[in-house]
Amino acid sequence: METRKVRILFLVFYVLSLLVWIIEEIYTLSKPPEYFDRFRVLIATIESFIALSSFLVVFILYKELKKEAVENRQAKTQIHDLKRTNRILINPEKGFWAEAKAQMTDWNLTDVETEIAILLLRGFSQKQIAAVRKKSLRTIENQTASIYEKSSMRGKLEFISFFLTPLLPEED
CATH class of the missing domain: 3.40.50.2300 (Response regulator)
Incomplete structure (x- = not known):
């Protein structure tokens, strides 16, 4: 349950990062270039973090899919075994x-x-x-x-x- 809270917190942080990025892009387009030059290091850092966060989100989703696939395979095996047991016990x-x-x-x-x-x-x-x-x-x-x-x-x-x-x- 603890890892679920961490994932939710990370996803909230990721969405907020995307919103900051969008606001920054709008600000950059609406202001003259000299304002942008002052903050370009900060902006590049934010954009890099967002890009890295995207890779992390994809990795987390991939791990979740693998875990679900294993659980699905185990469930199918268990269902197969129970059906086999029922067929044996009928006669x-x-x-x-x-x-x-x-x-x-x-x-x-x-x-x-x-x-x-x-x-x-x-x-x-x-x-x-x-x-x-x-x-x-x-x-x-x-x-x-x-x-x-x-x-x-x-x-x-x-x-x-x-x-x-x-x-x-x-x-x-």
Whole structure:
């Protein structure tokens, strides 16, 4: 709240500076040149301050727009998460897997990666997945690394948490 007061004070000062500048310009045009020569240093200082103030105002507005964009992006993410939670809770059995598969499609996982991701969600280890799929452990490690990269997750716990968090009740 304090920064808002500072911004308002600065904007008031800026508007007053513009008014002084306009009055000075009118005065300069209406008086003979010798009056202007006496005050040219003062006038140049005022004009320089107004110019610098303009840059500062533009910078402040730019920072505000960036902050609003971040808040907007966070709000959209939260809305998306709440909608996903609602779709899951409408029909928990089918809703969970439908949402999980839809999310995997959004992440552009291949069919093989989707199958492995489902096994990860079911709690299988990489060794168990390798045995079930009859592939080498190294292949499964590479595929799970690809899944985590595409989903922007850092590991199995974060990956599973992403899908289970919407099912948890709100904290008191």
